[in-house]
Amino acid sequence: MSSYKLIYFNGKGRAETARFMFAVAKQEYEDKRVSGDEWAEVKKSLLFGQVPVLEVDGVQLTQSCAINRFLAKRLNLYGNDDMEAAKIDQVCEALVDLGIVLRDCLHEQDEDRKKMLHKKLLETQAPRHFAGLVKLLDANGGDGFFVGNKVSLADLDAASYFLDMVTRVPDLKLNEPKLVAHLERMKAIPELADWLKKRPESPF
Numbered sequence: 001m002s003s004y005k006l007i008y009f010n011g012k013g014r015a016e017t018a019r020f021m022f023a024v025a026k027q028e029y030e031d032k033r034v035s036g037d038e039w040a041e042v043k044k045s046l047l048f049g050q051v052p053v054l055e056v057d058g059v060q061l062t063q064s065c066a067i068n069r070f071l072a073k074r075l076n077l078y079g080n081d082d083m084e085a086a087k088i089d090q091v092c093e094a095l096v097d098l099g100i101v102l103r104d105c106l107h108e109q110d111e112d113r114k115k116m117l118h119k120k121l122l123e124t125q126a127p128r129h130f131a132g133l134v135k136l137l138d139a140n141g142g143d144g145f146f147v148g149n150k151v152s153l154a155d156l157d158a159a160s161y162f163l164d165m166v167t168r169v170p171d172l173k174l175n176e177p178k179l180v181a182h183l184e185r186m187k188a189i190p191e192l193a194d195w196l197k198k199r200p201e202s203p204f
């Protein structure tokens, strides 16, 4: 049995999908949240000087998407075959694209440019990504999962984005009823509901 240690800040961000997978799969792990005081020293020990990092039996893996795929394979959350795995990747990559524009908008310092990015996100980019995700849900029956007939990394990654990332942008609403219903289905998974109840308070 492998041992897992997930290293991140006290935040949801790029680590929360992995935490969702650990919860749903009922897999034990160490949830190491690096404090501001520890960060400079920890950073030196990391391949790219960034988190999240997953230590598997002492071996360090970096890059959140690689970590998520590795865990999804290990925890049986990566579909039933290659085609399902590719469809799961498709959802996750769309969420990465959405995450890039969300972060650009959140972190922009120039007020005029921030306004422009915010407008573009609300009027163009979020609706386009939401609509694509609804099409994928519809293509898979509409009222279940993004891919196949069981929960996967795709569903948990979407839940993490829609619960946490999207809500950080003022006025950005998950205004697609099918995505809202999907999120509610994910929140109702008992192991995930339990994690959502007990997860630490965090600033992001």
Ligand SMILES: N[C@@H](CCC(=O)N[C@@H](CS)C(=O)NCC(=O)O)C(=O)O
Binding pocket: 013, 014, 043, 049, 050, 051, 052, 062, 063, 064, 065
């Ligand atoms: N592509 C990387 C990006 C990692 C990243 O940007 N990590 C941020 C936290 S979300 C970080 O470590 N920031 C602190 C730093 O760069 O010093 C991934 O997906 O894991």
